[in-house]
Amino acid sequence: MRIPLLCLLVRSFILLCFVEIVLSGFTSSFIRSEWPSTDIPLDSPEFSTPEGYNAPQQVHITQGDYDGKAVIVSWVNMIEPGSSEVLYGKLKNQYNLSAQGTHTNYTFYKYRSGYIHHCLLSGLEHNTKYYYKIGTGNSAREFWFETPPEVDADASYTFGIIGDLGQTYNSLSTLEHYMKTGGQTVLFVGDLSYADRYHDNDGNRWDSWGRLVERSVAYQPWIWSAGNHEIEYKPHLGEFSTFRAYIHRYATPHVASKSNSPLWYAVRRASAHIIVLSSYSPFVKYTPQWLWLREELKQVDREKTPWLIVLMHAPLYNSNGVHYMEGESMRAAFERWLVHYKVDMVFAGHVHAYERSYRVSNINYNITSGNRYPVPDKSAPVYITVGDGGNQEGLASRFLEPQPEYSAFREASYGHSVLELKNRTHAFYNWIRNDDGKSVPTDHVVFHNQYWASNTRRRLKKKQPNRQINLIATY
């Protein structure tokens, strides 16, 4: 009787060791596309235009400075330029402050844009609700937003992560699920409207997308990064410029972080330092983006902003058959820095599926020798692909087999992620899948901060064991 019991104990012990030591990934068999991958028709109520002559539409806000005391309010007037003024204040209906913005417009082949307004509200107080009003007379519209807490190591804050959103009913489902999570700011990882999928890059699909997402982005900032669908380089239409619609429509606070391009920049928000990179702008050594990133990483102060987060469009680690190795050139350029500066997580989009890596790096390889395979690396970021917003191109359901050792979890369903920064040491993270109209938390991770939780001298409390608890992964 005693021998089988002993065997069982030994076997469970071995099994436990196996779970602790071996990096084993998980590929979910759950694949769900709820609605067809076609865009919502232009005349649908989801895209309805506000009442009133020349009423401001496509209202959106983003952070307007480095530390969260400014907001850029943007909108489009379709018929005539109208006013660029924003009235705002801390009390509803009492807008005793005002700011004057500017407007711009552009053409793309046969499309003529409306009048796109951008107005900077600066000198705001932290942790404060502001009401704002744009437009005049019967066409005026009112919204509100909340400023983040002051930049501080223990400031808790909740980010949503959305990518490759598009404008299908799947996109709307993702958006509606996100809006129920309590997320305070969206980190958007590129590919917004997919207007470039239309004949002559129909700019009306930029306008409809602006109206679709207004329900969230008029009330909380979305931190923008550009994807390949923003490039819109169409020489056969005589359109030789790049990112024309995106740059006219979506302002970013790049000057505040000393960037010379709206396509790469950084912001600090609560306890996070967020670095936005452009996968489709030059980034090799000596280019402006490379020089800028080298300086920006030196500015990061983990005593103030423990959470270092990097956004880009093309993932550096991706084991999906789609867009395979498209992030390799940027990985070669920047991975060494990401490891050196102990970046907590890198969020990307592009691949229309979800994937999360272990902490791995592949920086020892050089073209004459060295390790050619990603290896576990405690200083490395976790790479997360959230390109599953739900656009018209559909899901990328063919993962490469076998699942590489660096890949922890992957599933080809639509959804979004939520990252709750609790304090300087802990963050709770969830990937939430769209599941028959429900939102289902599917990949739950507890993140220990790479600066505060990895160095025992800096930690306030004793290190917690890095055990797996009820399938909740911890890093």
Ligand SMILES: *[C@@H]1O[C@H](CO)[C@@H](O)[C@H](O)[C@H]1NC(C)=O
């Ligand atoms: C606006 O109102 C707030 C209180 O609601 C007050 O503190 C502030 O001084 C006022 N500003 C101006 C410019 O009147």
Ligand SMILES: *[C@@H]1O[C@H](CO)[C@@H](O)[C@H](O)[C@H]1NC(C)=O
């Ligand atoms: C912008 O709008 C003005 C006034 O309607 C128009 O004259 C001008 O051609 C437009 N510019 C572009 C680039 O479309």
Ligand SMILES: *[C@@H]1O[C@H](CO)[C@@H](O)[C@H](O)[C@H]1NC(C)=O
């Ligand atoms: C290439 O990698 C090998 C092994 O890590 C190392 O010994 C060598 O110094 C590296 N060569 C260069 C030029 O960095």
Ligand SMILES: *[C@@H]1O[C@H](CO)[C@@H](O)[C@H](O)[C@H]1NC(C)=O
């Ligand atoms: C940080 O947050 C985690 C998770 O909520 C909590 O367990 C921990 O005690 C907090 N640490 C401090 C120092 O408050």
Ligand SMILES: [Fe+2]
């Ligand atoms: Fe993409």
